[in-house]
Amino acid sequence: MHKIPLLITLVLSLLGRTNVCRGQINPMSVSPAETDNSVAAELKSFQLANGYKIELFASEELGIADPCAMRWDEKGRLWVLTIPSYPQLEPGQKPVDKLTILEDRNGDGKADTSWVFADGLMMPLGFELGHGGVYLGEQTELVFLKDTDHDGKADTREVLLSGFGTHDSHQTINSFIWSPGGELFFSQGHSIYSRVETAWGIEKADRAAIWRYRPLRRQLDPFLDGSTASVNPWGMNFGEWGEMFHKANDPELFYTVPGLVKTAQRALLPPIGKLVIKGSIIEIIRTKHLPDDLKGDFVIAGYYNNKIERMRVTSDSSGYSARLLDPILSSGSRSFRPIDVKVGPDGALYVLDWYNPIIGHYQASMRHPDRDKTHGRIWRITATGRPLVQPPKLAGQPVSVLLDQLKSDEHWVRYQAKRLLAEKPLAEVKPALTDWIGKLAPQDANYEHCLMEVLGVFESHELVNEALLRQLAQGKESGARAYAAHVAGRWSDRLADPLALLEPLITDENARVRLEALVAVSSVHRPEAMVLAAQVLNQPMDKFLRYALNKTAYALQEAWEPALQTGKIAFKKPAHLAWLVSVIPPSWYSADQYRKVIATENLSPDVRRSLLLSLAKTGKAADIAFILNQPAAQTDAALLENLSKLDAQPVSPKAALSLKNSLLPSKTAEVNMAAIHLVRAWKIRSAATTIRSLATSYPIDQRVRAEGLKALVELNGRAALPLLQKLVGSAETPRVIRLAALKGISELDVTLAAGATVREMQRSGGSAEAMREAITPLIDQRSGIKALLAELAKTALPKPQARLALEALATKGINAPELSARLNALAEERTIVARKYSPEYVEKLAKAVGEQGDAKRGELIYRANPSCPACHALNGQGGTIGPNLSAIGRGLSSREIITEVLWPNQNIKEGYNRVQVETKKGEIIQGIKVFETADVIHIKTMASSKSRIIDKKELASQTESGSLMPTGLMDAYSEEDVRDLIRYLSELGSHEPVK
Amino acid sequence: MSSSRSSGNGFYSAARQGLHCIVLFLGISYSVSWAQPRLDKTFFNGKDLSGWSATDRSYWSVKDGAIVGRADQPVAKNRFLWSSVKVANFYLSIDVKLEPDDRNAGIQFRSQKADATGQALGYQADMGRDVWGRLYHEHGRQKLDWSDRGEKAVRRGQWNHYEILAVGDRIWTAINGKLAVAIKDPGGDASGYIALQIHSGEPQTVTYKINRLVHNPNVELAGLTESQLDQQLKLPLDKRQSGLPLKLQSDDVIAFAGGTNIATMRKDGILESLILAAHPTTKLRIWNLGWDGDTVFEQFRDVGFKSWSKNLDSLGTDVAFVQFGQLESLGGVKALPQFVASYKKRLDEIRKTDRRIVLLSPIPFEPARSYRTPEAQSANPLTTAPVEQYAEEIRKLAESEGYGFIDLFHPLQASPSFGSLTTDGMHLNPDGQRLVAALIMKALQSPREFSTELVPLQKEVLTKNVLWFNYWRPSNWAFLNGDRITQPFSHDWKDKDRRIFPEEMKAFEPLIREAEQRIRDEQSKLAPVR
Structure with missing residues (x-):
């Protein structure tokens, strides 16, 4: 820290105080963002990739204010939902939200006519057309609006479902889309809790989730709730063979299919790729009009950083992976907020622009005057030099004509045709379908794709066509087989023998077919379904298959577990049973049963380990001896580690002897350490002497020695103090061992430890990192800070060490004002300015940031301060425990950044609340809560990239409050430094980082 | 016969107290007055x-x-x-x-x-x-x-x-x-x-x-x-309380609680209008606390939203109409004992001196309306759900615990319109709502059916209900009183310490009172002319 001013002076003198033009940056997104809100000004802000042209399609002039979603109808009219009542209706006011229809009657590529289809709506966030009307998500309800007298306005309103949560009005049900089989998908966000009464029971989804609604059956199913696949899903789409994807409102993109297993069990779905910063919606480019290079790419609405993003999605075993390409469009206007992207009937890319300097919900006051309620735009991006598509006539066409459109290369045409076919009377559709299939030529390249599309028409009518399904299940195209597997799942309650149909597919040569078959099997609630599902293990597994198989085991648990208990289930291979009971150990399984399963040949190490662990939990001394006596167990560090996490089990002298094999110096350090952990956790005192000799033996790996010392503390208590003090006191002791001894002393006696810590601090003049290591054992202990403070009152610390200690405290994220004050005094730092929050101060500083802020100087301050990158990522570098700062300036104004930096407890970003736990042994762990179950809590700490998983049984207390970011990080900085740092941060994401 | 309840609060303060408590959680001021002997x-x-x-x-x-x-x-x-x-x-x-x-x-x-x-x-x-x-x-x-x-x-x-x-x-x-x-x-x-x-x-x-x-x-x-x-205290041998018919008194607070069928009543106001019309000179306050998906097993409420029973308390409920057992019946006969035990527990939570509680039976399902086309027929459990047994157990529970009971199951099943009373086999459509309202009025010994004469009253009831819903169960709860109240959203944009959202919600209170006054104006027009 002391180096900063020097460094800055140096660099600045090198650069000279050149005032570089910083471009058109308005640092305030919560006051008038753009002085010129005209269409022309916004057009000027666009930077388009080569080969494209952008024009206005519609704006506020046609009544588009605060648009949030758009959908096409078969006539090429664009329906737009506008929600000026958002974010919160004022008391006593009538809601003014609307569904407006835009039409380009003269075909010049601009909407010229608009009328209101439905008025007086209350903050609806999404809709889709279908069944001759509109499905609309409006607060707690999914409603169906219809214009029965054909005057262009809705005149009936039917509530289809109710009970969706409204706890946060930007996360209510949204992003409606038809699946290829005529299912309506939509999603909800992180603060939403829904309870919906259906004929199958109450369907529940807590926090973010994806919903699937089968309208004719009135069947609603939730998936991936508990925010297990993004906290705010917004935008879904289906690939050419029905592969489902969804986009988080956050950076991540997901391949949804593994998560379409219905079970209350929750697990985080791995994403397949991500943007740099937030963006929503997926449009998959499938039109001849747009450049060939763009075909198949995912286009995403980058509402946060004012871009139209582009991702390329490629196969990755049973799933996909995605990478970010250069954007199609970037804008310098902070009000350009693309929130929906759709290819239109002409093949152009239409962009719905919320046009608002304030995008978000929580970041700004609900009544902030700059929430724009009057603008809204729809932009049309075309490819220069490529002909537009002429959409066919779809409205009013007979079934046969619509069916022919299923062969179209244009996805827009197929989507509309299927939607129309789904709403035609079945009596009309049914004969035509058979007829049309009969006329298809099997030699045509897209023959199977046509079959897939027409199978979707059957599905949308809930009309089972087993013959067609079987044909597709034997298709040449893997996509055809995958889709057939999916439909077999959907129709499983109506097929004579769905499992027989799925059997060959679950062992298909193509991994994606296997995955779809697995998901399908999960809907057949019979014991044999589990037998079949387990056969996917016969071929290589990957993260998507593993995810789906685990979920399937839970989904089918009520079917297979009783069957297993009564011996009415026979797996094809012993390894299948072994896998199943390794994932869900039956509560009634006996030690003998585990031993039998463990004897299965060719078990994977994971399965074997999990079974041995389950056996250990049954807890008989003989079983523990059996486990520890296994040669494979004696070299399995992961097993020993996991055993150490169980409650202490009875260890016979014989078992203890077996364990000593793992303590031999000939074993790897990992095995030694794991065995030490086990001895320590289960308090196996007979191993204490072995461990003591390991810990004091110079040639042994230092990590092993360090762990050995910790175990001795546990086993011997204060009796270990003389040894520890001897080690700490000797300069010959390697540092790692000293630190371990320090940790031990800290656990036993903080006062003694304080003296040793200060001596260690005096030795740690090299770097903040070394200093952090020196203070951590004591600081992370109950009353440790107090003891250190007391010691520092007696013992002085050289200035450099005191400065490093301050830095170390900051990087640890510790709020310890008294200790900081003492260290500051020792360091003889500048006057400490503890800034008090006041709106006037923020205003004054914001003004200074805007007028005099120097971003270059700010960047140097940022770079020289190790506490920022310790937690925050910036352009791919730095920690991940805090929010990514790469485009913070796009999302937050300088006023807000000031508040965030100086008083981090004021507004805590979703998911960044600090959690602090204290274990029963007095260790303090703080970080971000990643995941929590009834038994464990996963905490992401600054110390490690991996989450720390803590058993709740070991906890003495758990508090969640405030931000992890310490207050007072800027206390030692001058006003000018703070000003420049804020300036730097507020420009992040606005243009290329200052080099 | 004078009202036994302390009515010194008057409408203004009682309503305010009630409303207040729901959103601002000032707690319940029902403590016995600490007067001296x-x-x-x-x-x-x-x-x-x-x-x-x-x-x-x-x-x-x-x-x-x-x-x-x-x-x-x-x-x-x-x-x-x-x-x-x-x-x-x-x-x-x-x-x-x-x-x-x-x-x-x-x-x-x-x-x-x-x-x-x-x-x-x-x-x-x-x-x-x-x-x-x-x-x-x-x-x-x-x-x-x-x-x-x-x-x-x-x-x-x-x-x-x-x-x-x-x-x-x-x-x-x-x-x-x-x-x-x-x-x-x-x-x-x-x-x-x-x-x-x-x-x-x-x-x-x-x-x-x-x-x-x-x-x-x-x-x-x-x-x-x-x-x-x-x-030394035990419960009395006979736990029955004042059964039906109910005698509604001026200032009585009536609350409806249950799942979607109850919640939907707020959207047509038929039953409310009938009750008000049957007591044209009585000042009644009626609140719909129906919440989709509420069952005896779970009444999900977000952080900061007080529990189901506390809501009834903080409104000062004198008469509670409670309907459970509809969705629970999908659990089948095997879940019946657990249902009865949970229902009893729920009711014990709201049982109070001078509070009258009336249990409404579930309605019969109409399985044929649970799908839209014959092809979409499915093996959902509506066909087999033992609703009648659930209704019967609720009747017995009401009898043994001393609550009122209104059977909706059998009259609906016997109705010539049975089969076309729901939108989806389980939720009442307007015809169903009208029939249920008439049945309840009959059981209250104020037989009355909905007529056009009541439309002006119904209009005011609906206005009040919209205000009530937006006040009681507003959108953005997470920011109003849930787990996100520290975010800038609910705060003033200049003075970040000032929370404007709760302040704004207070504006509903006079609006609701005015709406109630208009209801009373319409109500009194229905009083017989002397």
């Missing part, structure tokens, strides 16, 4: 019967400072001498002598006159052979506490010292210093009058020597402290 000097003057009345005064006289009830001939009907002093929380000390000693008499308290002949309805501290020291509920629920420990303390044919202590829903009596009755009777009579009895039968003389009546007494009796007395 007050000796009633007007109760009996020791000289004559001023302040007392009876349909036939010839039985009653005052002699040697005591009230004497004397019958020289056999008595056809029970005879009562009524005091004009109303009691709620009180202590009464009397010495009493029965001649001959095998006759029967008693002291009514917190009672009402049941009819013109002066018969009593309410608690009676009983005396006489085989009934000494027992608690009877005259003309009503009958035996409440029937233990014989009072009897054991009696000195037959001599003076016996009888004490009665009633505080809130707790009632104790003692004979000759020994505890006799100790019951907790939530939902029982909270206040009323004292009357002295001569039982029907052979000639007798009863002498009541009144020592003292104390209002708001200290809780101590028979040498026992309050906590010792509390330890």
Whole structure:
């Protein structure tokens, strides 16, 4: 820290105080963002990739204010939902939200006519057309609006479902889309809790989730709730063979299919790729009009950083992976907020622009005057030099004509045709379908794709066509087989023998077919379904298959577990049973049963380990001896580690002897350490002497020695103090061992430890990192800070060490004002300015940031301060425990950044609340809560990239409050430094980082 | 008959208190007033019967400072001498002598006159052979506490010292210093009058020597402290409370609770309009607390949203219509015992002195309406759900626990429109709502059906209901009072310490009051012209 001013002076003198033009940056997104809100000004802000042209399609002039979603109808009219009542209706006011229809009657590529289809709506966030009307998500309800007298306005309103949560009005049900089989998908966000009464029971989804609604059956199913696949899903789409994807409102993109297993069990779905910063919606480019290079790419609405993003999605075993390409469009206007992207009937890319300097919900006051309620735009991006598509006539066409459109290369045409076919009377559709299939030529390249599309028409009518399904299940195209597997799942309650149909597919040569078959099997609630599902293990597994198989085991648990208990289930291979009971150990399984399963040949190490662990939990001394006596167990560090996490089990002298094999110096350090952990956790005192000799033996790996010392503390208590003090006191002791001894002393006696810590601090003049290591054992202990403070009152610390200690405290994220004050005094730092929050101060500083802020100087301050990158990522570098700062300036104004930096407890970003736990042994762990179950809590700490998983049984207390970011990080900085740092941060994401 | 509930709040403050509590959680101010004990000097003057009345005064006289009830001939009907002093929380000390000693008499308290002949309805501290020291509920629920420990303390044919202590829903009596009755009777009579009895039968003389009546007494009796007395409490043998028909009084707060079918009532206001129209001159406040997916097992509410029972409390609910069992019935017969136990528990949470609770049965499912086309028919559990058994168990629960019960299941099933009363096989459509409303009105003995005459009233009801919903269950709860209240969203954009969202929500309160006033204006237009 002391180096900063020097460094800055140096660099600045090198650069000279050149005032570089910083471009058109308005640092305030919560006051008038753009002085010129005209269409022309916004057009000027666009930077388009080569080969494209952008024009206005519609704006506020046609009544588009605060648009949030758009959908096409078969006539090429664009329906737009506008929600000026958002974010919160004022008391006593009538809601003014609307569904407006835009039409380009003269075909010049601009909407010229608009009328209101439905008025007086209350903050609806999404809709889709279908069944001759509109499905609309409006607060707690999914409603169906219809214009029965054909005057262009809705005149009936039917509530289809109710009970969706409204706890946060930007996360209510949204992003409606038809699946290829005529299912309506939509999603909800992180603060939403829904309870919906259906004929199958109450369907529940807590926090973010994806919903699937089968309208004719009135069947609603939730998936991936508990925010297990993004906290705010917004935008879904289906690939050419029905592969489902969804986009988080956050950076991540997901391949949804593994998560379409219905079970209350929750697990985080791995994403397949991500943007740099937030963006929503997926449009998959499938039109001849747009450049060939763009075909198949995912286009995403980058509402946060004012871009139209582009991702390329490629196969990755049973799933996909995605990478970010250069954007199609970037804008310098902070009000350009693309929130929906759709290819239109002409093949152009239409962009719905919320046009608002304030995008978000929580970041700004609900009544902030700059929430724009009057603008809204729809932009049309075309490819220069490529002909537009002429959409066919779809409205009013007979079934046969619509069916022919299923062969179209244009996805827009197929989507509309299927939607129309789904709403035609079945009596009309049914004969035509058979007829049309009969006329298809099997030699045509897209023959199977046509079959897939027409199978979707059957599905949308809930009309089972087993013959067609079987044909597709034997298709040449893997996509055809995958889709057939999916439909077999959907129709499983109506097929004579769905499992027989799925059997060959679950062992298909193509991994994606296997995955779809697995998901399908999960809907057949019979014991044999589990037998079949387990056969996917016969071929290589990957993260998507593993995810789906685990979920399937839970989904089918009520079917297979009783069957297993009564011996009415026979797996094809012993390894299948072994896998199943390794994932869900039956509560009634006996030690003998585990031993039998463990004897299965060719078990994977994971399965074997999990079974041995389950056996250990049954807890008989003989079983523990059996486990520890296994040669494979004696070299399995992961097993020993996991055993150490169980409650202490009875260890016979014989078992203890077996364990000593793992303590031999000939074993790897990992095995030694794991065995030490086990001895320590289960308090196996007979191993204490072995461990003591390991810990004091110079040639042994230092990590092993360090762990050995910790175990001795546990086993011997204060009796270990003389040894520890001897080690700490000797300069010959390697540092790692000293630190371990320090940790031990800290656990036993903080006062003694304080003296040793200060001596260690005096030795740690090299770097903040070394200093952090020196203070951590004591600081992370109950009353440790107090003891250190007391010691520092007696013992002085050289200035450099005191400065490093301050830095170390900051990087640890510790709020310890008294200790900081003492260290500051020792360091003889500048006057400490503890800034008090006041709106006037923020205003004054914001003004200074805007007028005099120097971003270059700010960047140097940022770079020289190790506490920022310790937690925050910036352009791919730095920690991940805090929010990514790469485009913070796009999302937050300088006023807000000031508040965030100086008083981090004021507004805590979703998911960044600090959690602090204290274990029963007095260790303090703080970080971000990643995941929590009834038994464990996963905490992401600054110390490690991996989450720390803590058993709740070991906890003495758990508090969640405030931000992890310490207050007072800027206390030692001058006003000018703070000003420049804020300036730097507020420009992040606005243009290329200052080099 | 005056309202037994403290109505000093008046509409304005009561409504405000109720609404307030739901959103701002000031807690419930239902605590018993902490008034000091007050000796009633007007109760009996020791000289004559001023302040007392009876349909036939010839039985009653005052002699040697005591009230004497004397019958020289056999008595056809029970005879009562009524005091004009109303009691709620009180202590009464009397010495009493029965001649001959095998006759029967008693002291009514917190009672009402049941009819013109002066018969009593309410608690009676009983005396006489085989009934000494027992608690009877005259003309009503009958035996409440029937233990014989009072009897054991009696000195037959001599003076016996009888004490009665009633505080809130707790009632104790003692004979000759020994505890006799100790019951907790939530939902029982909270206040009323004292009357002295001569039982029907052979000639007798009863002498009541009144020592003292104390209002708001200290809780101590028979040498026992309050906590010792509390330890003795049990629920009464007969837990029934005032059943149907309900007598709705001015200022009554009526709440509806249940799942989607209840929640949907707020959107058509039919039942509400009918209830208001049936009581055109009575000021009623009606709140719909229906919440989609509520069952006896779970009433999901977000962080900061008080529980289901607390919501009923904070509104000051006097009458609660509760409907559960619809979705629960999908769990089948095997889940029935668990359902009944949970339902009982839920109701125990809201059981309160003077709160009337009416259970509505679930409606029969219409499985054929659960899918839109024949092809979409599925094996959903509506066909097999044992709704009728659930309805029957709810009826039994209501009977044994003393709640009102309205059967919607059988009348709906028998209706010619059955099969077209729901939108989706489980949720009532407007026809279904109208039919259910009519059935409930019939059970309340105010038969009435919806007619165009009620449309202006219904319009105001709907306006109020929209305001109520947006106030009670507003969007953005997470920011208003949930887990995101520290975010800038609910704060002023300049003064970040000021939370404008809760302030803004307060603006609903006058709007709701105005809407209620308009309801009353429409309601009064329906009053019969004199």
